Amino acid sequence: MNTLVFASRNKDKAKEVTALLQGLGVEVVTLDGFPQVGPIEEDADTLEGNALKKAREVFRQTGIPSVADDTGLEVFYLNDAPGVYSSRFAGPGATYADNCIKLLDRLKGVPPRRRAARFRTVVAFAAPGNLERTAEGICAGSIIESPRGEGGFGYDPVFLPTGSTETFAEMSTDEKNRVSHRAKALEALRPILLEYFKNR
16 A cells, blocks of 8 residues: 655644545555654745645655645734744744633734634645645634634634634534645645555
């Protein structure tokens, strides 16, 4: 069976991505199986740049086709912040809770109609023959005033998708995977992966 590396050690992301890539006929593995791959600094100024950098570097070091993602929460009132800095919004080593607290503090007193936001994910695929492809997924929503739900990760407890009464953190994994930004990005990438692996 062909193998595809998901270029992350984030167990929360890996769980989502493995579920979303089912049916490709490939074994999806994470960086946990490649201790020789060290940390890859996400220093690009775009989500696309970070995703491509990670996919390229993991493919270079493992020799196995690789998929990487970068995700940003873009809050319109904050001029699309935290965006590419979402995972370190509250500083280096920030926890999920730290980031949510800082975000809610920045939006304190802002009325619901001005709390619109979106999650945006870019996934990148790198494979032999200098093959590189990217795909994007977006989920529109808003930031609520206090966290709700025990599931998910990141900003999920404060993000309410448009048309939903539940935050991402209140949804089951399956429910989130039907509407999430990451699901949409991987769905857009799926035809590229199918085409690549079909004759291998």
